[in-house]
Amino acid sequence: MSIFRSLIDRKFRSIAGDRYDEIVKRYREFLLLPEEFVLPEVESILIPLDRFSGDFHGVLDVLEAYRGAKVRLVYLLDAQTFRLIEETLGEEEAQKLLQVERERGKRLVEALKESLEGFGLEVQAEERFGDKGDDVIEMASEYDLLVISRSFGSEVTKTSPISPVVLKVVQHVLVPVIVY
Amino acid sequence: MRILVLVDGSKWSQKAALHAIAIAKKKEAKLVLFSVLDRKEAKALAFNMGLISQDLAHVQRFEEKVWEDMKRSIREIMTNLLVLCRDEGVNCSVKITEGSAREKVLEEANSGYSLVVMGAYGRSGKTRIGSLLEEVVGRIEAPVMVVR
Structure with a gap:
């Protein structure tokens, strides 16, 4: 050096x-x-997840390099979507959907948590309601690295291979981002 | 594991290389420092220089000079990064090619790398997010690390 x-x-x-x-x-x-x-030293990592988040296995090999780092997994539920469902279909339907979403989130978070802990990373997981773009941008400022699926926030297609939410996040965050 | 670093000579691409070296060191990965030189950039720069300085008579000479300087500059940056890799014990090689950045980057990035690392901005500075990034990030199969 x-x-x-x-x-x-x-x-x-x-x-x-x-x-x-x-x-x-x-x-x-x-x-x-x-x-x-x-x-650079990476000691803290934020990984937001949602119902659209793609397969994370491709990024695990890279994350293994950050053995010892603290990871926060956040399963994000879109507050506005649930508010709209509640207003249009009623509270009961909204609760049913919320339950399904929570189950899906729990499975995804647990699977990733297990893999990361196997690499020696310290993982903290949580569920959160909010705005997927703005909340991730705000949370990311407290971490050394952001890791996000290219389909976080919306489905991707061949002509639109990266979610607009992810593009917005990549444009605004000030920390390094890994898009997988 | 193979890691590709896109180096355009900007501050951000060099910072990207530092992140890649840190990962490669821990993973004992092979690092490839990759740069695409586009002759059109030299042409545009030379023409605009000539126009602004009201000296279009020498525009071709400007272009040759800019082109030679671009090649020399990227070689120097690559050499510096290679020295750092050697100091850190990282297996590293350099690829410099000529052509359209978008096409060459996509071709190289989709040829079996586990990670592609790049800077968020280009040589124009922080005026806007790099246009290359917007064009390629979703079209690279491997995870892409974007560094500021």
């Missing part, structure tokens, strides 16, 4: 000359400074 750092430092400083500090200040957005050349 030290060889690399000194190499970069020397090169950039030699190009910038005595205007190094001025250039760094003005063009900070474009420059990766020598002190930023460190391998």
Whole structure:
């Protein structure tokens, strides 16, 4: 690492000359400074799930690299959808649907939790009502990494291979995202 | 496990490479640093430079210079990343190709990688999310890591 750092430092400083500090200040957005050349540590991971979330087995191999990290699994239920169902079909129907959704969520969360714990990750799981896009964006700010299915929020098709909710999330979150 | 890193020379693609190296180190994975150089970019940049500086007479010379600089710059960035990989004990190789970024990236990314890692923005800075990202992220079969 030290060889690399000194190499970069020397090169950039030699190009910038005595205007190094001025250039760094003005063009900070474009420059990766020598002190930023460190391998990142991921200690906390957020994984939102919902009824549309696809098969997670493809991403497990990658998540194994974060052994020891704390993972929060959140099964998200769309609050607005349930409110609409309640208003149009009545409370009883809404409760039936909610029960089915909760069962589905429980199965998905348990399966993923078991796999992740098998890799030595510390997993906390929960269910939450809310807005799938905005809530994930807000929650993600407290984590080092977000892991999300490409079909989170809606079904995907061949012509639309990534959910609009996921696109919105990827555009707005400030932490690294793995889309699986 | 094979990990592909898309390197366009931007700060974000280099940060992406750091994340990929960290994963590769823990998983003992093979890392491929991949870059696509598009001659059209050099052409557009040279033309706009010539137009703004009112010196279109030398536009072809600008283009050649920009093209050579693009190749030299990406080779330097790749070399630096290779040195880091070596220091961290990561098995790493470099692929630099020429053509349309979208096509070349999709072709490479869908050739048996377990993870594709890329920066959220391109060389234009944080003005908007990278257009390449929007075009390819849903069309890559493997999980895609997007880094800021």
